[in-house]
Amino acid sequence: MLDPMGMVEIFRTQVGETPYSRLNPSTKFILFASFIALPLISASLPIQIFSLIAQVPLIILSRSERRVKRSLKASLLFIVVLVVLNYLTTHSLEFSLAMVLRLVSMIIASAIFMTGTSPAEIGDLLTKLKVPLQITFSFVIALRFIPVLADDVVMIITSQVSRGYELERGGFLEKVKRLIPILIPMIIIAIRRGHQLAEALETKAFGAIERRSSYVVYEYGRGDWILLIYAIIVITIGLVVGTLTPQFQLLPFRC
Amino acid sequence: MIEVEGVTFKYEGSGMNALRDVSLELERGKIYGVVGPNGSGKSTLLRLLNGLIPHFYRGEMKGRVLVDGVDTREASVAQLSKKVGLVFQNPEHMFFSETVYEEVSFGPKSIGMDPEEIKESVRWALEEVGLWELRERSPWSLSGGEMKRLSIACILSMKPEFLAVDEPTIGQDSLSKESLSEIFKRMRGEGKGVVIVTHDLEWLDELGPDVVFVLRYGVVINRGDPKEIFSDIRNLATNGLIPPYRYIVDSLLEVG
Numbered sequence A: 001m002l003d004p005m006g007m008v009e010i011f012r013t014q015v016g017e018t019p020y021s022r023l024n025p026s027t028k029f030i031l032f033a034s035f036i037a038l039p040l041i042s043a044s045l046p047i048q049i050f051s052l053i054a055q056v057p058l059i060i061l062s063r064s065e066r067r068v069k070r071s072l073k074a075s076l077l078f079i080v081v082l083v084v085l086n087y088l089t090t091h092s093l094e095f096s097l098a099m100v101l102r103l104v105s106m107i108i109a110s111a112i113f114m115t116g117t118s119p120a121e122i123g124d125l126l127t128k129l130k131v132p133l134q135i136t137f138s139f140v141i142a143l144r145f146i147p148v149l150a151d152d153v154v155m156i157i158t159s160q161v162s163r164g165y166e167l168e169r170g171g172f173l174e175k176v177k178r179l180i181p182i183l184i185p186m187i188i189i190a191i192r193r194g195h196q197l198a199e200a201l202e203t204k205a206f207g208a209i210e211r212r213s214s215y216v217v218y219e220y221g222r223g224d225w226i227l228l229i230y231a232i233i234v235i236t237i238g239l240v241v242g243t244l245t246p247q248f249q250l251l252p253f254r255c
Numbered sequence B: 001m002i003e004v005e006g007v008t009f010k011y012e013g014s015g016m017n018a019l020r021d022v023s024l025e026l027e028r029g030k031i032y033g034v035v036g037p038n039g040s041g042k043s044t045l046l047r048l049l050n051g052l053i054p055h056f057y058r059g060e061m062k063g064r065v066l067v068d069g070v071d072t073r074e075a076s077v078a079q080l081s082k083k084v085g086l087v088f089q090n091p092e093h094m095f096f097s098e099t100v101y102e103e104v105s106f107g108p109k110s111i112g113m114d115p116e117e118i119k120e121s122v123r124w125a126l127e128e129v130g131l132w133e134l135r136e137r138s139p140w141s142l143s144g145g146e147m148k149r150l151s152i153a154c155i156l157s158m159k160p161e162f163l164a165v166d167e168p169t170i171g172q173d174s175l176s177k178e179s180l181s182e183i184f185k186r187m188r189g190e191g192k193g194v195v196i197v198t199h200d201l202e203w204l205d206e207l208g209p210d211v212v213f214v215l216r217y218g219v220v221i222n223r224g225d226p227k228e229i230f231s232d233i234r235n236l237a238t239n240g241l242i243p244p245y246r247y248i249v250d251s252l253l254e255v256g
């Protein structure tokens, strides 16, 4: 079953506060960076499985269980297709599985971070790290765009089905073709949003001064320390597991 | 007839009910106005009518909605779209065709109208909203007000029995507003049921609905004859609604 609304669910705007969203932004960023790095330590399957399991506490703290579950369920078909395609090129089921799990676990890490951290928090954080304003801003905007676009996708799909359109008809190829009335508005809306934003920024004299002023102070609480320690433990385990010799050669299809 | 029976709905992930124990009946040949402050559940109510809730929005739903006796749970949105046409608040979400003409024919094609009938109804719908001359243009090249009217034509062309429109007057100049009123009145005259969600009570008053529902926090707090509802100025004002001008004048005269 093709359920694009379910697939984007994980990136949709989160309503309300969660224990995760209340963390210090730098903690959230470090956790995010750790969980992006973890699956990259090695291509082995154990590492990928470990990265997924290690994220469970974060999923719970960010109250994303349902959204993650729905998105995974909705993406199952794509996941299977990816594994199969991977298998056809690499002839290693374990490698294919590992690659797809890596993708899934990085997507979950990004989704938890994006939906649980306000763009303003991320902006302040990057500014503190002395990242140039232009880069910070582009990054923040990109992050801000994703949940907005996910919400747009929902509106687009419901608009089209209200016009009698059936997404679910036909075989796999037909179903993919049936996404056109969903994809075109999405692309156009994304481009238009970009233009509007550029205009809005110019009218507000963005970039006129080098350093923008900021007055928010973030504090460190007990939860922050606990999760930082958790990140260190997880990465350490990852490094240990990662140095164990993999059961298969890296990128075997190149041999 | 559309019957909404004791519907309570909470969106997944939301802590609050968007609708609470809402019951109402919508008949053919009548215009219904739905008013209320932001977030009061007006759009949610419309999503119930063609089955988007519960088919496309996750959440907890109690009660039921019957469209000509058929429970919306038992029919697909595509099937229901032949009976209940829903025009969204934001028209941009639907456009994907190269021309206005093609855009309007998308709905009729989806529900399997035959080609001759499609031609006829597309022309009729575009003339109704005054966009026939612009049929070769790209939907994206239209102004905001024209886009809104195009989105109405996209639904009109499907010839639904009920038409539900979310905020039709946003971005419309007074001339277009008048022509929208004409369209909705003509539909009522043809025996169609029309449901209008709006903040623009001045325009709604001119349109002359048969029944008005006032929503607040997902509850229908007031319903009935528009005259009675509009003259209760205090009630409207506390719900963030600006009463039609002539009712304000009347009440001032009464006090004086």
Ligand SMILES: Nc1ncnc2c1ncn2[C@@H]1O[C@H](COP(=O)(O)OP(=O)(O)OP(=O)(O)O)[C@@H](O)[C@H]1O
Binding pocket: B011, B012, B013, B014, B016, B017, B018, B036, B037, B038, B039, B040, B041, B042, B043, B044, B045, B057
């Ligand atoms: N997709 C959604 N997911 C979660 N909550 C939602 C969703 N859509 C609406 N809500 C919530 O449901 C409530 C009713 O929203 P609704 O859009 O029906 O209000 P409305 O009366 O149409 O408001 P407006 O005048 O702003 O259009 C609001 O509290 C809103 O935040």
Ligand SMILES: [Mg+2]
Binding pocket: B042, B043, B044, B089, B166
């Ligand atoms: Mg609304």
